[in-house]
Amino acid sequence: MTIGLFGFGCVGQGLYDVLNHSQGLQANIEKICVKNANKPRKIDMSYFTYDKTEVLGKNNLDVIVELIDDSDEAYKIVSEAMSNGVNVVTANKKMLAENFESLYKLQEKNNIALIYEGSAGGSIPIIRNLEEYYDNELLSSFRGILNGTCNYILTRMELESKNYDAILNDAQSSGFAESNPWLDVAGFDTLYKTCLLTVHSFGMILKPEQILNLGIQNITFDDIVYAREKGLRIKMIGTGYKVGENGNGKFRVYAMPHFVIAKDELYNVMYEYNGVEVEGAFSCKQTFVGKGAGSHPTGSAVLSDISALTYDYKYGYKKLKKQASIAGKLPNGELLDNDFEIKVYIRFKDKAEIKDIEIISVEEEYKSTRTNYIVANVKFKSLFALKGNAESKVFVCAV
Ligand SMILES: NC(=O)c1ccc[n+]([C@@H]2O[C@H](COP(=O)([O-])OP(=O)(O)OC[C@H]3O[C@@H](n4cnc5c(N)ncnc54)[C@H](OP(=O)(O)O)[C@@H]3O)[C@@H](O)[C@H]2O)c1
Structure with a gap:
């Protein structure tokens, strides 16, 4: 595999390390496009370019891996690569959730793969499982702790009996929260991931503005005390579930803090860990737990996607196609119950x-x-x- 890489930050460098330790996959990074020409780099400068056309214009690439932190620019890069007929791997949930319908159409039109396991649940292999393993299963719900920053803050507030601001400041200085944490703490990151899990669980494309997201930015220690007195924990959860008759029912999808009871599998998912519980008619409840973010965990999800391309993997979107054939068009919100x-x-x-x-x-x-x-x-x-x-x-x- 010959890779053209965009971004060499937390995840890009994680991918580089994971790739260097991979024994099974024969892959090499041909060129890396980054933004800041003055930043020192850990690897030979000959890898780098600051001009995206230098990567997008190469005709020997098997895959373009997009790992930048600017979702508008990422959308331009990804759609240009796909229009050129190149497979793409990305971890950019914001870019995917905001542009899902057009990216889906580009895949269909050009018959190429866009895969994005690292975009939801970090190292947890949830998207491919929803797509493949639960393909024929009557899925009734998913609910997940999908944002490591929120979970880290909530865990430390509870265990250390401290206020939100104190923990957030600490999380920012130790790298567990961004300097501008709004997208995480206000629930947008959980919302974007919830949009993606909804596509692969129920075959429904929802726009981020159609789904409610409330965050933890206004939580106080009083709220933690209230939960603690009742034996509960507060967890930031993205959820989607069916209501009504199977097949012609509607779906409720939202991202907001929830009280969870001690028996709940998500109760003990702590710190930066993520957890996703999936419920199917025959499989019953199953829970996936793992590191939700970080350089190497996310890099390993990206590597798994690159590796999947070696056997021509792409999402089949069977549930989405089924819903589209019932509705006579791509479903985008008609079945959402608010x-x-x-x-x-x-x-x-x-x-x-x-x-x-x-x-x-x-x-x-x-x-x-x-x-x-x-x-x-x-x-x-x-x-x-x-x-x-x-x-x-x-x-x-x-x-
Ligand atoms: N961090 C995580 O744990 C995690 C987990 C799951 C998914 N993700 C997603 O992965 C993506 C990357 O996140 P990250 O944490 O690795 O970000 P990051 O550490 O901030 O690194 C961003 C990289 O993108 C480059 N970049 C920004 N704008 C660019 C442009 N216009 N053209 C080329 N390169 C550009 C930056 O270049 P410079 O090096 O020159 O600044 C930097 O190398 C994001 O979509 C994020 O949501 C991250």
Whole structure:
């Protein structure tokens, strides 16, 4: 395999190391395109270019591996490579989730592979399993801790009895959180991964704006104490599940903090680890646990994709094609159900902060001068008022 690589950061360097230790795969990186010409590099400078056409224009490449941190530029690189008929491996969940339909069409049109195991669940082989192993299984749900940064912060808040800001600062200095952590802590990263798992679980393409994501950015130690007193843990979870009759039912898909009970397999998934539970009619519940991010774990998922290309692997999208044949077009949201009631814990300072949430009934209420919370059944749709709202200080957790 001759590889053209974009990006030599955390994952790109991880891939380079993993590739050097791989005994089975005969592959070499021909050229690496990066952005910053002044950065020192750990390997010979002759590998590098700062001009993307130098990689995209090569005609001896078997695969282009895209591992950059700019999703708009990544989309341009990936679509150009695919239009040139070159197979692509990527780990860029934001780019994939935001452009899924057009990337899917490009694959079909050019009959080439775009594979992306590293984009969800880090080292956990979840996408190919959903696509292949659960192909004929009547999958009813997936639910996963998909963001290592959120899980790391939640774990340390609980185990060290500390506040969010203290742990976030520490996580940033030790490399477990980005300097701008918004996409992680506000639930967007979990949302993008949830979009991808929805395609491979249920054959449904959803746009990120169609799915609710709420994050942990407003969590306080009071919320951890509330959970702890009830024997629960708070976990940031992306989930998708079927409702109604099999085959013609609808799907609920969202990403938000959840209380989990001690018997839940996800309860003991701690620190930067990820865990995904899949439930099928015959297989029942199965849980995958592994490192959710990081240089070598993600590099190994990328290597596995490169290796899969040696036997001409590509996603068959059988569930997506089946849904499309039923609907007469690519399904993009018609089967999504956002119109239901959900029980949530809502912590807020002032009632005005939650005026847009349609509350149906309150089961528990606590008031004090410092903070207030309710446990209530609410209209799920109304929670969209908090999606991506950087002004809001409200914390919401599914009960
Ligand atoms: N980090 C993880 O654990 C992890 C896990 C799963 C998926 N991912 C995904 O993997 C991708 C890479 O993440 P990362 O953590 O490796 O990022 P990173 O450490 O920030 O590295 C980004 C790399 O992209 C290069 N780059 C940025 N813009 C470019 C452009 N326009 N043209 C060419 N190169 C460009 C940078 O070049 P310079 O070196 O010159 O700055 C750098 O080498 C992202 O999509 C991320 O979401 C990451």
